[in-house]
Amino acid sequence: MNKKVRVLLIGAAFSADLHMDGYARCTDIAEVTAICDKDVSRVEALAERYGLRNYKVYDNYEKAIAEADCDIADICMPNFLHCDAAVAAFKKGLHVISEKPLSTTVEEAARMVEAAEKAGKKLFYAEDWLFAPAMNKALAVIKEGGIGKPLYIRARECHCGSHSPFAQTLKYCGGGCMVHLGIHPVGFMLALKEGSWTELVAMTSGGAETNLVHKQMEGEDWSACMIKFEDGTSALLEANYVTTGGMEDVIDIYGTEGCMHIDLTFSSAISCYSMPGLSYTVEKAEITTGWSKPAVDEKFNLGYVGEIRHFMECCLKNQDAKTGLRGIDGLEALKVVNLIYKSAREGIKIVNPKLISKQRGSSYCEK
Ligand SMILES: NC(=O)c1ccc[n+]([C@@H]2O[C@H](COP(=O)([O-])OP(=O)(O)OC[C@H]3O[C@@H](n4cnc5c(N)ncnc54)[C@H](O)[C@@H]3O)[C@@H](O)[C@H]2O)c1
Structure with a gap:
């Protein structure tokens, strides 16, 4: 992997703003290379707020996952979209951060955990507390x-x-x-x-x-x-x-x-x-x-700031997050x-x- 983790941020509203603040504070190890939201004006507003340059814009998360130059997909979309986006990202060979709850159902959350294991990639569960x-x-x-x-x-x-x-x-x-x-x-x-x-x-x-x-x-x-x-x-x-x-x-x-x-x-x-x-x-x-x-x-x-840095460090070392922040922890909580x-x-x-x-x-x- 590159020295910096390349991030595809999916969703560009409330929780994406929380995560962007984290990325803006760990530019030594991470860079946001692409942002996706079905409402592109939100992507532009988010990037503008954090002074982000040289990033790709997508309005479709499947296309973004397939095409973006990145190591990890950070899913900040509504709960019912977490599973679909995560499974697609694991198929592409990316690590995944999922916002809470891991999904809307235990079955889908279990599918996300299985997909990570199958791909040999990490599923990080964003429990900021x-x-x-x-x-x-x-x-x-x-x-x-x-x-x-x-x-x-x-x-x-x-x-x-x-x-x-x-x-x-x-x-x-x-x-x-x-x-x-x-x-x-x-x-x-x-x-x-x-x-x-x-x-x-x-x-x-x-x-x-x-x-x-x-x-x-x-x-x-x-x-x-x-x-x-x-x-x-x-x-x-x-x-x-x-x-x-x-x-x-x-x-x-x-x-x-x-x-x-x-x-x-x-x-x-x-x-x-x-x-x-x-x-x-x-x-x-x-x-x-x-x-x-x-x-x-x-x-x-x-x-949020500590959470994002931790996930970036884990990503660079290809290691699991701490207890409470792994996919299996999100599954148990759900x-x-x-x-x-x-x-x-x-x-x-x-x-x-x-x-x-x-x-x-x-x-x-x-x-
Ligand atoms: N950890 C926390 O404290 C915290 C706080 C708020 C939200 N969250 C979680 O973050 C996730 C998102 O919540 P939010 O508050 O940011 O919601 P939001 O409504 O503010 O933002 C969701 C964004 O996803 C975009 N989106 C929806 N469908 C899409 C699609 N098909 N393709 C591309 N973009 C799409 C919307 O346009 C919107 O901009 C939820 O899972 C929520 O539970 C976590």
Whole structure:
């Protein structure tokens, strides 16, 4: 491989902007050589924002994958397109970054993992929480025994609703807020506990008419899951679209000898009172007047910069990403989200099928 990883960015809107910021900060090892979006004006706007020159523009991802001069395809398109684009990229012999969730169904996510294995290429799963500097500091505190043994963790991603029209339908999104936002706390907890969950029980608002606010949305707009792990730790994982005032990415960790509160969104060093309003404060804030905590380097603090550099380094070394950031981790997170939906739908507690099949056959549900 060349000294720099050549990147084909597919999708040029919200998440592509998050990734572009990462590429712009690792030009020593990566260069974006092509960008694809069915709306070419978005490609041009994105490139303009980051001062990108000498890149190819595509409006069709199949053509882009077939023709672009690149080593990796970075998929920032809606969830229902991840599988098709990833499989095509692996056939071309590229590595792949997939945004979360890995896909809309477990079957498609498994196809992506299989296609990577068959091609001998890497599938990187973009779970940015694992690169948030505050999160890594918190994990270091746990590792040094600073709060004793963690007993209970509460983790949530919540805001007022997705900006993207595809997030409104089950077919294009794969669910509501739990698959779209809750996949972060789910993926984070699974990475922390190396997948060793034992049982879970969940509730959701149910979708459409039964939703709290977003009646036009097919998926749920409120969800919560209690989950237990083999080491006795338990967690409450939450996602909702009924939270006003900006996105909440919050984790509370209670240990035998202390506790920690991590706030990825509102922990800015700036408090500002503005009567005219600011151009931007934090992600998904509806208004910017009055008191706010304007984010300082939001993309860095949410983990996107570290995530992109890590994937580029792995790509250069042809090695897997860290735990929580591999294709198989994205697949596991999606499996758990689907079990959360099953628990909520059927009103049952779910026991980890891997543990159950070890103990007593194949059924994994308990009333
Ligand atoms: N990690 C995070 O925090 C985070 C944040 C936001 C979104 N995401 C994920 O990123 C992915 C994209 O979401 P988004 O918010 O960027 O959506 P978006 O709607 O802002 O952007 C998607 C882009 O894909 C383009 N597109 C759609 N169909 C296409 C096609 N057939 N060919 C080429 N381009 C096509 C659209 O024109 C659009 O510009 C989703 O999987 C989402 O879950 C992750």
